[in-house]
Amino acid sequence: MRIAFQGEPGAYSEEAAYGYFGPVETTPCETFEDVFAAVTSGACDSGLIPIENSLAGSIHQNYDLLLRHDLHIVGEYFLRVRHCLIGFPGVDVAEVRRVISHPQALGQCAGTLRGLGVKTEPVYDTAGGVKLLKASGERTTAAIASKRAAEIYEMQILREGIEDNPENYTRFLAISPEPVQPAAEAKTSIVFTLRNQPGALFKALSVFALRDIDLTKIESRPLAGKPWEYLFYIDFLGAIGEDTARRALDHLGEYALMLRVLGSYPKNKR
Amino acid sequence: MRIAFQGEPGAYSEEAAYGYFGPVETTPCETFEDVFAAVTSGACDSGLIPIENSLAGSIHQNYDLLLRHDLHIVGEYFLRVRHCLIGFPGVDVAEVRRVISHPQALGQCAGTLRGLGVKTEPVYDTAGGVKLLKASGERTTAAIASKRAAEIYEMQILREGIEDNPENYTRFLAISPEPVQPAAEAKTSIVFTLRNQPGALFKALSVFALRDIDLTKIESRPLAGKPWEYLFYIDFLGAIGEDTARRALDHLGEYALMLRVLGSYPKNKR
Numbered sequence: 001m002r003i004a005f006q007g008e009p010g011a012y013s014e015e016a017a018y019g020y021f022g023p024v025e026t027t028p029c030e031t032f033e034d035v036f037a038a039v040t041s042g043a044c045d046s047g048l049i050p051i052e053n054s055l056a057g058s059i060h061q062n063y064d065l066l067l068r069h070d071l072h073i074v075g076e077y078f079l080r081v082r083h084c085l086i087g088f089p090g091v092d093v094a095e096v097r098r099v100i101s102h103p104q105a106l107g108q109c110a111g112t113l114r115g116l117g118v119k120t121e122p123v124y125d126t127a128g129g130v131k132l133l134k135a136s137g138e139r140t141t142a143a144i145a146s147k148r149a150a151e152i153y154e155m156q157i158l159r160e161g162i163e164d165n166p167e168n169y170t171r172f173l174a175i176s177p178e179p180v181q182p183a184a185e186a187k188t189s190i191v192f193t194l195r196n197q198p199g200a201l202f203k204a205l206s207v208f209a210l211r212d213i214d215l216t217k218i219e220s221r222p223l224a225g226k227p228w229e230y231l232f233y234i235d236f237l238g239a240i241g242e243d244t245a246r247r248a249l250d251h252l253g254e255y256a257l258m259l260r261v262l263g264s265y266p267k268n269k270r
Numbered sequence: 271m272r273i274a275f276q277g278e279p280g281a282y283s284e285e286a287a288y289g290y291f292g293p294v295e296t297t298p299c300e301t302f303e304d305v306f307a308a309v310t311s312g313a314c315d316s317g318l319i320p321i322e323n324s325l326a327g328s329i330h331q332n333y334d335l336l337l338r339h340d341l342h343i344v345g346e347y348f349l350r351v352r353h354c355l356i357g358f359p360g361v362d363v364a365e366v367r368r369v370i371s372h373p374q375a376l377g378q379c380a381g382t383l384r385g386l387g388v389k390t391e392p393v394y395d396t397a398g399g400v401k402l403l404k405a406s407g408e409r410t411t412a413a414i415a416s417k418r419a420a421e422i423y424e425m426q427i428l429r430e431g432i433e434d435n436p437e438n439y440t441r442f443l444a445i446s447p448e449p450v451q452p453a454a455e456a457k458t459s460i461v462f463t464l465r466n467q468p469g470a471l472f473k474a475l476s477v478f479a480l481r482d483i484d485l486t487k488i489e490s491r492p493l494a495g496k497p498w499e500y501l502f503y504i505d506f507l508g509a510i511g512e513d514t515a516r517r518a519l520d521h522l523g524e525y526a527l528m529l530r531v532l533g534s535y536p537k538n539k540r
Contacts, residue, residue, distance in 0.1 A: 031377055054492065057328040064325075103394055107301055124373055124392030201488070202472075202479035209472035218471070219489045222324065 004029050004038035004047040010127035010149030012081055016172045017048045018148075020077035032062055036069045039175055046074070046176045053081075054169040056104070058219055063191065063233060066175070066262050073189055073263030075174035083109055085159040086130055086150045087142040093158045100129045101144035109144055111164040118142075130155060180265060186239035187216060187267040190249070192232050192256040193223065200255065201232070207251040208236055211244050239264035274299050274308035274317040280397035280419030282351055286442045287318045288418075290347035302332055306339045309445055316344070316446045323351075324439040326374070328489055333461065333503060336445070336532050343459055343533030345444035350436075353379055355429040356400055356420045357412040363428045370399045371414035379414055381434040388412075400425060450535060456509035457486065457537040460519070462502050462526040463493065470525065471502070477521040478506055481514050509534035 001024040005013040009028055017026050027044050029035045038044040049065075052058040066073070083105055087096060096118055099106070103122040106113065113120055123129040126145035133143045134153045142158060143149075150157050173189075194200040201220075208215055217235035238245040240261055253259050271294040275283040279298055287296050297314050299305045308314040319335075322328040336343070353375055357366060366388055369376070373392040376383065383390055393399040396415035403413045404423045412428060413419075420427050443459075464470040471490075478485060487505035508515040510531055523529055 031380065033380075052327075053330075055331050055334075057322075057326075057330045057491075060323075060327045061325050110301065110303075122394030122398075124394060128392075198482045198484060199479040201485060202475050205472050205475060209469040212468045214468060215471060215490075217490055220485075220487055221327075 001025065001046070002027055002044045004035040004044040006030070006032050006035050006049070008125055008127040008131065010130065010146055010152045012079060012126070012146050012170065013048060013050060013172070015146050015148050016050075016077055016079040016170070019079060020048060020075065020172065020174060021046070032065055036065050036071065036175070039071055039177065040069060042177075046174055047071075048077070048172050048174055050170050051173045052171045054167055055108070055165065058233070060221060062173075063221075063231075067191060067260060071175045071177060072179040073173050073265050074176045074178075074180045075265045076187065076268045077172045077174070078268060079170045079172060081108075081163065081168040081170055082147070082161050083126075083144050083163045084147050084150055084157045085109075085112075085142050085162050086133070086145055086155045087158045088133075088139045089154075089156045091139050091142075091156065091158065095140055096142045096158070097140040098138075099142050099144060100133065102126045102129065105144045108163045108165065108168060112159075112162040127152070174265075179263060181241055182239050182264055182266040185237070185267045186242075186264050187235055187237060188240055188245060188264040189233070189235050189262040190252075190259065191262060192234075192252065192259040193229060194232065194256060196229055204232070204252060204255050207248045207255075208234075211248050213238055213244065213248055237267065271295065271316070272297060272314045274305040274314040276300070276302050276305050276319070278395055278397040278401065280400065280416055280422040282349060282396070282416050282440065283318060283320060283442070285416050285418050286320075286347055286349040286440070289349060290318060290345065290442065290444060291316070302335055306335050306341065306445070309341055309447065310339060312447075316444050317341075318347070318442050318444055320440050321443045322441045324437055325378070325435065328503070330491060332443075333491075333501075337461060337530060341445045341447060342449040343443050343535050344446045344448075344450045345535045346457065346538045347442045347444070348538060349440045349442060351378075351433065351438040351440055352417070352431050353396075353414050353433045354417050354420055354427045355379075355382075355412050355432050356403070356415055356425045357428045358409045359424075359426045361409055361412075361426065361428065365410055366412045366428070367410040368408075369412050369414060370403065372396045372399065375414045378433045378435065378438060382429075382432040397422070444535075449533060451511055452509050452534055452536045455507070455537045456512075456534050457505055457507060458510055458515060458534040459503070459505050459532040460522075460529065461532060462504075462522065462529040463499060464502065464526060466499055474502070474522060474525050477518045477525075478504075481518050483508055483514065483518055507537065
């Protein structure tokens with residue numbers, strides 16, 4: 001199997017691809033759009049895209065791409081983001097004077113870095129920072145990135161799990177040309193729009209509440225260029241192959257101006 | 271007035287600070303946490319923080335900081351993100367071979383950049399890229415950043431509005447130690463948690479629907495460390511000084527495990 005992901009080799013997305021698919025071949029893509037193109041063209045069997053992070057929020061761009069492409073969500077995966085402090089082999093943490101990484105990773109490790117009394121310098125990418133470090137040969141500099149980035153560039157992990165907030169999860173979605181029919185506990189992701197009327201969302205949610213269907217995510221997003229209209233993202237427990245879910249979606253169709261099922265897939269643990 | 275923002279001088283947050291507050295003194299801060307600290311300590315009168323972007327989603331970290339600090343939302347501002355291609359004075363667009371910027375900005379201008387047939391190189395920050403460019407003296411390189419970044423570093427705007435999707439807005443919140451009492455059309459932002467019971471959210475929304483209160487934002491966020499509990503973010507039209515809104519919040523208090531009003535403030539246009 002060949003799996004497309006966005007980022008440099010050693011990116012957290014690649015780590016998630018191995019975690020979810022097992023030992024597969026991975027194809028690094030420069031942009032999320034390239035990931036969708038690789039799966040649509042058949043160059044890759046599936047793609048793995050981040051859809052939300054517990055600290056940074058939902059990635060709307062990937063919802064846009066899901067709406068623009070005819071691919072299906074076939075699975076989800078939660079990656080616990082564990083940042084590593086990475087240096088040259090043989091270097092001791094006490095020798096480190098300067099740490100480079102993506103600004104978001106530096107921010108998520110600010111407490112640890114203050115404790116070490118090091119200077120920080122932002123670079124464009126976590127795994128890319130390890131590549132830069134290796135090329136520089138600077139033994140008093142370290143980078144923050146995934147464990148896998150350290151392995152790829154044959155560098156040493158000086159410290160593992162240096163993020164200040166351990167509740168740092170990214171949820172990834174697996175996307176494929178063909179839908180799946182989840183056998184066990186399933187989750188379904190939908191996108192819809194409503195008329196701009198008082199109580200419209202309340203009515204829309206009633207189709208789930210009246211059928212005791214559990215929602216696991218709800219998010220509104222102002223519609224581009226239409227200041228008073230909204231897209232809604234909802235995830236609920238159940239598969240569209242089941243009667244209750246199908247009836248709820250039929251019912252929602254009576255209110256929604258647009259309704260699109262992005263996929264039903266096996267629910268994963270966080 | 272002295273206003274704290276996160277980023278380098280010339281950052282989009284600084285542009286938003288001038289757009290919202292007018293001609294004020296601005297204080298660049300390294301992190302969002304530093305912005306909150308500057309306002310809490312009194313070093314700055316107010317801060318301006320990004321809370322959501324139309325393409326990139328909500329910035330949960332700033333919701334966390336709002337919950338952890340005793341500051342109030344006193345206003346909102348929508349900044350249309352207009353990327354500029356910035357080069358040395360006297361340079362023509364046709365001479366540009368390489369473009370540097372933050373990966374997100376490069377991604378948002380990918381169409382334009384393909385049309386120009388240039389190479390791209392990611393750097394840590396948009397305004398920071400202009401600073402790097404200036405220092406390098408490379409006349410065939412350009413940077414993507416705000417108009418203001420070009421002015422600060424006395425560089426030339428080669429092209430303005432080069433983003434592929436014009437619907438690129440960032441919503442900012444103004445935060446202050448004291449709340450305001452909005453006179454005209456107001457918006458209120460709240461955060462709450464609910465018991466994990468079927469239909470809990472439906473009940474919670476009924477307190478607004480039954481009183482014809484319009485919601486302008488709803489978002490669920492899994493609670494850190496509690497896989498089946500959620501924080502909800504809601505913005506609604508109205509001020510907590512008004513009877514209807516106060517009654518709705520009293521009613522919501524009957525269901526919510528935690529309920530916090532982040533502020534009532536004048537509604538702004540997008």
